[in-house]
Amino acid sequence: MIYSEYLFPNDMHIYWSLMIVTYPFITGLIAGAFIASALFHVFGLEELKPISRFALMVSLAFMVCATLPLLFHLGHPERALNVVITPHWHSAMAGFGFIYSFYLVVLTLEIWLSYWEEIVAYSKTSASGVKRLFWKTVALGVDETSGEIRQANRRAIYILGLIGIPSACTLHGYVGFIFGSLKSNPWWSTPLMPQVFLLSAIVSGLALLIVMYIALSSKGYLTWSFECLRTLCFYLWLSMLFYMISEGLEILFFFYESSDAWFVISTLLSTKLWVSFVLIQVGIGIVVPFTLLSIMIFVRNNQGAYTTMAVIAAATALFEVWMMRWNIVIGGQQFSKSYVGFRSYHPEWLDQEGILTTMGLTLLPFLLLYLLTRILPMKEAVEDEEPPAEVEPG
Amino acid sequence: MDKKKNRRAFIKSAGRALAGLLMVVAIPKPGRAQRIHEIEIGEDAPDWLDHYWVYLIDTTKCIGCGACVRADKRENSVPPKFFRTWVERYQITEDNHVHVDSPNGGHDGFLPEDLAQLLTSVELETDGSPQGIGRVKKQGRVTKGFFVPKMCNHCRNTPCTQVCPVNASYQSPDGVVLVDKTRCIGCSYCVQACPYGSRYIHPEKHTADKCTWCYHRITKGLLPACVTVCPTGARKFGDLKDQSSEIKKLLSTQRLNVLKPELNTEPFCFYIGLEQSVR
Amino acid sequence: MKALRHLKRALWIIAFLFVAGNMIRFSVVPESFGQYGDFRGAHLAEERARDPIHRGSDICGECHDERLEEKNNGAHGPIPCENCHFQPYAGDENHPEAHPEVSQSPDRSQRACLTCHQFFPSRPSAFPQLANFPEHIATNALKLNKDHVGAHTLCVHCHNPHDPKIDLKQNG
Numbered sequence: 001m002i003y004s005e006y007l008f009p010n011d012m013h014i015y016w017s018l019m020i021v022t023y024p025f026i027t028g029l030i031a032g033a034f035i036a037s038a039l040f041h042v043f044g045l046e047e048l049k050p051i052s053r054f055a056l057m058v059s060l061a062f063m064v065c066a067t068l069p070l071l072f073h074l075g076h077p078e079r080a081l082n083v084v085i086t087p088h089w090h091s092a093m094a095g096f097g098f099i100y101s102f103y104l105v106v107l108t109l110e111i112w113l114s115y116w117e118e119i120v121a122y123s124k125t126s127a128s129g130v131k132r133l134f135w136k137t138v139a140l141g142v143d144e145t146s147g148e149i150r151q152a153n154r155r156a157i158y159i160l161g162l163i164g165i166p167s168a169c170t171l172h173g174y175v176g177f178i179f180g181s182l183k184s185n186p187w188w189s190t191p192l193m194p195q196v197f198l199l200s201a202i203v204s205g206l207a208l209l210i211v212m213y214i215a216l217s218s219k220g221y222l223t224w225s226f227e228c229l230r231t232l233c234f235y236l237w238l239s240m241l242f243y244m245i246s247e248g249l250e251i252l253f254f255f256y257e258s259s260d261a262w263f264v265i266s267t268l269l270s271t272k273l274w275v276s277f278v279l280i281q282v283g284i285g286i287v288v289p290f291t292l293l294s295i296m297i298f299v300r301n302n303q304g305a306y307t308t309m310a311v312i313a314a315a316t317a318l319f320e321v322w323m324m325r326w327n328i329v330i331g332g333q334q335f336s337k338s339y340v341g342f343r344s345y346h347p348e349w350l351d352q353e354g355i356l357t358t359m360g361l362t363l364l365p366f367l368l369l370y371l372l373t374r375i376l377p378m379k380e381a382v383e384d385e386e387p388p389a390e391v392e393p394g
Numbered sequence: 395m396d397k398k399k400n401r402r403a404f405i406k407s408a409g410r411a412l413a414g415l416l417m418v419v420a421i422p423k424p425g426r427a428q429r430i431h432e433i434e435i436g437e438d439a440p441d442w443l444d445h446y447w448v449y450l451i452d453t454t455k456c457i458g459c460g461a462c463v464r465a466d467k468r469e470n471s472v473p474p475k476f477f478r479t480w481v482e483r484y485q486i487t488e489d490n491h492v493h494v495d496s497p498n499g500g501h502d503g504f505l506p507e508d509l510a511q512l513l514t515s516v517e518l519e520t521d522g523s524p525q526g527i528g529r530v531k532k533q534g535r536v537t538k539g540f541f542v543p544k545m546c547n548h549c550r551n552t553p554c555t556q557v558c559p560v561n562a563s564y565q566s567p568d569g570v571v572l573v574d575k576t577r578c579i580g581c582s583y584c585v586q587a588c589p590y591g592s593r594y595i596h597p598e599k600h601t602a603d604k605c606t607w608c609y610h611r612i613t614k615g616l617l618p619a620c621v622t623v624c625p626t627g628a629r630k631f632g633d634l635k636d637q638s639s640e641i642k643k644l645l646s647t648q649r650l651n652v653l654k655p656e657l658n659t660e661p662f663c664f665y666i667g668l669e670q671s672v673r
Numbered sequence: 674m675k676a677l678r679h680l681k682r683a684l685w686i687i688a689f690l691f692v693a694g695n696m697i698r699f700s701v702v703p704e705s706f707g708q709y710g711d712f713r714g715a716h717l718a719e720e721r722a723r724d725p726i727h728r729g730s731d732i733c734g735e736c737h738d739e740r741l742e743e744k745n746n747g748a749h750g751p752i753p754c755e756n757c758h759f760q761p762y763a764g765d766e767n768h769p770e771a772h773p774e775v776s777q778s779p780d781r782s783q784r785a786c787l788t789c790h791q792f793f794p795s796r797p798s799a800f801p802q803l804a805n806f807p808e809h810i811a812t813n814a815l816k817l818n819k820d821h822v823g824a825h826t827l828c829v830h831c832h833n834p835h836d837p838k839i840d841l842k843q844n845g
Contacts, residue, residue: 001486001671006494008544008591009477015582015595075580075600082560082579085701088711093559093583105687112683140682148676156680183657184553184589337591338673340494442721443709457796459789461756468759469726483795503788504795539795564712574716577703610723619727625752625789626800 007341014333014345019073019353021325022361024175024197025204026066028321029365031172032205033058034107034164039235041161047231050223051213054378056111058209061369063104069361072353092178099174103167110160112138113153115376120145172201179328186261186339187268187332192250199243204321206236207289210314214307221378226303233310236317237293244286247324264339272334272342277327285320289313442613445568446634447662449607450641451543454667455628458483458541460500462620462629467501469608469619476594478605479545479620484672486538492671500541542672543629545620546571546592546605547653547661554584554593563602569662570609575601589657607631730754740835747836757785757834786828
């Protein structure tokens with residue numbers, strides 16, 4: 001049967017707009033950056049030491065901003081806490097408040113312990129009394145940096161990292177679950193969705209770290225190590241590979257099962273998503289970085305060429321993940337539940353959920369990160385066994 | 395048979411336990427039933443709860459006048475361009491093209507904008523039947539046509555209340571899916587989850603809104619507004635617990651169907667004469 | 674273990690925040706939450722409280738009993754007064770205070786009748802409907818009253834909406 005185009009009368013609106021594109025993007029960067037630091041702290045990948053602490057800070061900066069797009073999106077942001085007051089446990093969304101706060105605690109603790117020596121030092125050496133009081137409070141009144149404490153901290157960081165990995169996976173997997181568990185929407189409804197979201201989160205997190213690492217270490221803010229970059233790029237290549245397989249399998253199954261879902265999806269892909277999914281996301285976003293990263297595996301000595309390729313690959317990979325969020329969130333709403341009607345979406349510049357808000361919310365974590373680096377150092381911890389020299393407060 | 399049942403019950407409870415484990419802090423208050431319609435209604439419960447409502451639409455009787463849509467808009471102050479109920483017109487041509495339309499949800503009926511044109515000259519199309527009045531271009535003769543009134547299906551296995559993160563949307567003990575507008579945060583997850591397009595976000599209240607089967611009427615012994623005004627009796631409403639009701643008789647004798655049965659939403663809005671091409 | 678002092682303190686703070694947070698959380702749950710299930714029970718009563726707007730034809734019959742009887746005995750019997758007498762697009766100021774939304778002078782245009790009686794292929798064939806309006810006028814109205822023939826002819830010139838079977842008296 002051939003249908004004329006028809007949308008259900010209530011299906012004229014796209015309710016999940018740019019904010020819901022931004023939210024999983026920012027959340028993905030958290031999970032990605034965290035997993036990068038876990039590779040060092042838990043799996044002992046020594047090459048990643050130069051960015052191990054910085055990655056945690058990136059995570060925290062994005063974590064604090066992750067809820068903002070949601071608040072901008074809600075019809076009643078003042079009721080946002082209802083999600084934890086009267087949560088509905090059958091709803092994938094209800095867990096958000098709890099998963100989020102749990103993860104925030106784990107992350108804060110891990111950063112707190114990673115910077116323990118600095119915190120104690122500042123509580124003794126800061127010039128002004130207010131600052132000393134602040135750092136003393138942060139140190140919870142403890143001012144020791146003995147070897148015993150370091151050992152305990154290292155152990156605690158290891159355990160926190162161990163807890164953090166499944167938390168990061170849950171935080172992002174659950175975002176995928178929110179979409180993947182809706183049987184009403186064929187473009188979303190697939191059990192591969194949490195996996196696709198998680199893998200793309202790791203891709204985006206690693207890609208962001210690569211770009212920032214190259215930029216910051218060239219200015220001397222981070223310790224340059226070619227091996228560190230190589231390791232990051234290798235894991236980016238690996239996660240992209242798994243990500244591509246998952247996303248590819250998803251489409252392949254839709255196509256091969258050829259059910260109602262494929263009827264909608266094939267039309268979507270050839271019309272509304274032809275440019276943004278097929279040409280931009282796959283054609284540029286996947287092919288370019290994956291090709292470059294595959295070539296880079298064989299580049300061993302030419303650091304300049306390698307770095308240039310790494311920047312291009314990471315930037316396009318970041319862009320790909322953003323486009324993937326767009327294509328899933330917006331693409332999934334570009335057809336009516338009648339499955340035979342399609343609609344367009346054009347974001348406004350000045351809307352509450354518009355382009356300017358999106359840009360602001362995407363840049364805000366970077367501002368926050370800058371502020372964080374003003375109070376805590378970016379570089380890795382010094383490995384010597386001596387506690388930092390004590391300076392008498394003057 | 396019994397074994398199978400046991401097994402299914404086990405899988406169900408195991409699934410629930412797993413879900414509970416995943417939701418780390420999830421400790422619902424004791425004594426709360428997970429599925430509200432399984433609640434036993436106690437003796438002290440008000441008698442308005444002692445019903446179980448069900449809706450039946452006979453598509454063979456609907457004439458597409460749109461009286462139900464107009465009545466619903468008045469009764470429930472439904473905002474313009476949004477619909478708690480709407481009527482779709484299906485026209486299937488001999489070359490198997492399905493033309494569906496629902497101009498303004500069927501609120502103004504299906505007459506063309508320019509009535510004068512229809513009244514002064516009836517240009518007969520292709521085969522000589524006067525169908526040049528629709529808004530769709532038809533490629534051939536309409537061999538089959540019908541109207542399908544649609545609304546919230548008040549499903550038993552509700553995909554929309556399932557996803558509401560704050561328990562603002564729920565199913566009442568008498569089987570009606572409602573939205574508590576003082577709790578709703580306006581996340582529109584339920585709008586995404588409804589496979590029937592029955593929900594929308596109220597443009598002024600910024601909360602989810604939908605058909606309530608006129609809960610303020612049915613609990614006072616009245617029929618929903620759309621049922622009251624239906625001139626042909628295409629829309630029927632009643633109480634499943636009332637053994638002598640007309641709807642009970644119809645449900646037990648007619649051949650019924652529901653919308654999108656493959657999604658297992660268990661709608662309690664049944665259809666008579668529903669064509670398989672209906673989306 | 675002196676070395677674990679800061680960790681212990683941190684854990685105490687987290688435990689305190691967890692307990693305090695949950696206490697606050699449970700204290701702000703609406704009172705009637707959980708009364709009938711996982712929702713605010715008082716909402717059911719709030720939803721019920723609203724006054725119905727469509728009150729049925731019997732109320733109209735309290736004043737207009739002959740009209741109601743006439744309607745009930747005719748082919749339009751099953752249609753409640755409100756279908757035509759409620760202004761479909763906006764309120765009407767003509768009716769007594771009690772029902773400001775009810776109009777005594779409903780839409781008498783051809784559109785009002787054709788909304789139900791225009792032929793559509795989708796309409797059940799047993800339902801009385803007009804396939805060709807000008808032809809209907811030409812063949813029927815002409816026989817009844819020559820004054821009213823033309824594009825301005827209204828259905829109500831020949832048909833009494835309360836009892837639509839042809840009645841020549843309506844032609845004046």
